[in-house]
Amino acid sequence: MRIEDFDFDLPEExxxxxxxxxxTSSRLMVLNKEKRTIENHHFYEVTDFLEAGDxxxxxxxxxxxxxxxxxxxxxxxxxxxxxxxxxxxxxxxVLVKPAKRIKIGTVISFGDGKLTAxxxxxxxxxxxxxxxxxxxxxxxxxxxxxEMPLPPYIKEQLDEKxxxxxxxxxxxxxAAAPTAGLHFTEELLEKIKQxxxxxxxxxxxxxxxxxxxxSVEDVESHEMHAEFYxxxxxxxxxxxxxxxxxxRIISVGTTxxxxxxxxxRDTGGTFEERNGWTDxxxxxxxxxxxxxxxxxNFHLPKSTLIMLVSALxxxxxxxxxxxxxxxxxxxxxxxxxxxxIL
Numbered sequence: 001m002r003i004e005d006f007d008f009d010l011p012e013e014x015x016x017x018x019x020x021x022x023x024t025s026s027r028l029m030v031l032n033k034e035k036r037t038i039e040n041h042h043f044y045e046v047t048d049f050l051e052a053g054d055x056x057x058x059x060x061x062x063x064x065x066x067x068x069x070x071x072x073x074x075x076x077x078x079x080x081x082x083x084x085x086x087x088x089x090x091x092x093x094v095l096v097k098p099a100k101r102i103k104i105g106t107v108i109s110f111g112d113g114k115l116t117a118x119x120x121x122x123x124x125x126x127x128x129x130x131x132x133x134x135x136x137x138x139x140x141x142x143x144x145x146x147e148m149p150l151p152p153y154i155k156e157q158l159d160e161k162x163x164x165x166x167x168x169x170x171x172x173x174x175a176a177a178p179t180a181g182l183h184f185t186e187e188l189l190e191k192i193k194q195x196x197x198x199x200x201x202x203x204x205x206x207x208x209x210x211x212x213x214x215s216v217e218d219v220e221s222h223e224m225h226a227e228f229y230x231x232x233x234x235x236x237x238x239x240x241x242x243x244x245x246x247x248r249i250i251s252v253g254t255t256x257x258x259x260x261x262x263x264x265r266d267t268g269g270t271f272e273e274r275n276g277w278t279d280x281x282x283x284x285x286x287x288x289x290x291x292x293x294x295x296x297n298f299h300l301p302k303s304t305l306i307m308l309v310s311a312l313x314x315x316x317x318x319x320x321x322x323x324x325x326x327x328x329x330x331x332x333x334x335x336x337x338x339x340x341i342l
Contacts, residue, residue, distance in 0.1 A: 001219045001284060006310060007301045008322050016331035017156045019163045023185050027330055027337040031321055033313050038321050040328060043183045043338055046295070052196025053247035055239065057291075059178040059256045060201045062169035064139075065146030065161065070110035070117075077101060079108050081117070081130070082149055083142075084175060084207065090132045091120065099126035111145040139172055149175055151334050153300075164334075173205035173228065179334040180253035180296045198247075200238050204229040204255040204278070214302055219283050224304065229259040230275035236263075239271045250293035250342075254305050258282065260290035283307035284315055293342040298325055298332040313341045 020026055024044040031038055041048075050056070066083035080097040087093055096102045106119045114134065121129035134141045148164045158164055166181035168189070193199060205228045214222045239260075242249055251257040262278040263271055269289040281304065294312055299305035310318045321339070330337045 003214055003217055003219060003302050005219075005315060006303070006306050006319075008319055008326070010301055010326060010332060014326065014329065014332050014336075015153055016333060016335035016337075017154055018158075019182065019335040023167075023183050024188050026183050029321060029325060029330065029337070029339045031313055031317070031339060031341045033317070033341065036317055038324055044188065046188075046340060047191055047195055049340060049342060050192060050195060050197045050250070051248070053198075053242070053245065055198040055200055055242040055247055055249050056192065056295075057200045057202060057239070057249060057251045057256045057260060058166070058168055058181055058184075059204050059253055059259070060166075060168055060170040061174040061178060061203050061205050061255070062172045063148060063165055063174045063177050063206075064172060065142055065148055066175055067147040067149045068110050068115075068142075068145060069147075070108045070115075072101070073107040073109050073116070081108065081110075082175070083146075084127075086173070087129060090138065092130055092132065093123070094128055094130050095126050096128050096130075097126065099128070102128055111141075115141050115145055151176065153333060154335070168201070170201075171203045171205075173203075174207075176206040177334065178204070178206060178253040178255045180256075180338060182335070183295075183338050184252075198238065198242065200235045202229065202231050202235055202256060202259045204259045206255055213300075214304060219307065222281065222304065224279040224281045226277040226279040227255075227258075228275070229262065229278050231259065231263055231271065231273060233273035236271040236273050243270070248292040248342075249290060250295065251291045252295045254294075254296055254308050257291055257294060257308065261288065264290035282311050284311045286311040288312060293340070295338060295340050297334065297338055298322065298330060298336055300333070309339070309341065 026043045028041045028043045068081040070079050082095040083092050085093045102119050108117045116133045117130040119128050120131050164177050207225050207227045216222050258280050262280045
């Protein structure tokens with residue numbers, strides 16, 4: 001398929017720059033794949049479309065306040081650092097600006113010396129490996145000094161860090177939020193449980209590759225960045241039981257979907273305790289083995305994410321829904337509205 005097959009016109013003013021005060025008050029477009037119907041609702045009405053015996057699968061990754069501003073210890077020159085992946089102990093792969101000034105041996109100071117880093121390896125495209133030094137607990141220091149690494153299409157600063165975090169975020173490690181989960185509150189999750197819907201958790205640490213544009217004409221030629229995932233034995237057993245009794249597995253977000261499909265693809269449609277790295281790329285045609293439905297946000301034109309939802313619900317139907325969303329002035333991307341595909 002061609003990249004142009006996943007294009008649509010999106011007015012820039014529909015890109016949500018700030019989150020709504022009430023997480024559940026965002027709009028919800030509901031798509032029925034078989035009937036090919038499109039309905040407009042609000043997210044707090046999602047319970048109307050869930051049934052007892054269903055299972056929602058949430059990604060409990062926690063976004064690191066991974067953007068740091070510091071200065072070179074020798075010259076005082078300003079440096080911006082974005083944490084990408086913890087390699088081992090206090091060594092992290094990062095992106096730095098300006099990269100050309102950060103050579104092996106360069107020392108960077110953050111927060112008047114509360115945190116320092118020494119460059120120990122140079123990589124391509126502005127990548128470096130930094131070895132951090134600090135007193136206390138690294139994540140506590142990072143929480144004091146770091147900023148949330150908001151997506152490049154969000155131009156405004158975030159007043160509250162927690163609004164780019166799901167209410168169930170637990171496992172530290174993401175460079176970006178699994179944004180479909182931002183619509184849930186603890187109260188809504190409790191209401192969902194009371195209806196007889198199970199909640200299961202997996203982890204996929206979202207990398208910056210999630211924002212990487214597709215730069216090839218042929219979709220099949222695109223290569224995904226690998227991201228770390230894990231599923232516990234408890235979650236695997238829970239999901240297998242749901243499948244066995246005929247319940248629906250509804251993933252919250254493309255990150256949950258990619259994790260579930262990675263495991264089901266490797267195990268013949270079942271689930272098991274597992275962790276590793278996935279670079280699964282889902283685009284039409286694709287036979288889903290793990291999920292029966294999906295809650296997701298509205299995605300960028302020509303992105304791997306719109307390709308994934310097009311594989312689930314038919315490309316023409318998805319583009320029809322997206323064009324309707326533009327007409328109805330839905331809010332797009334991370335802080336935008338949601339879509340439920342069943």
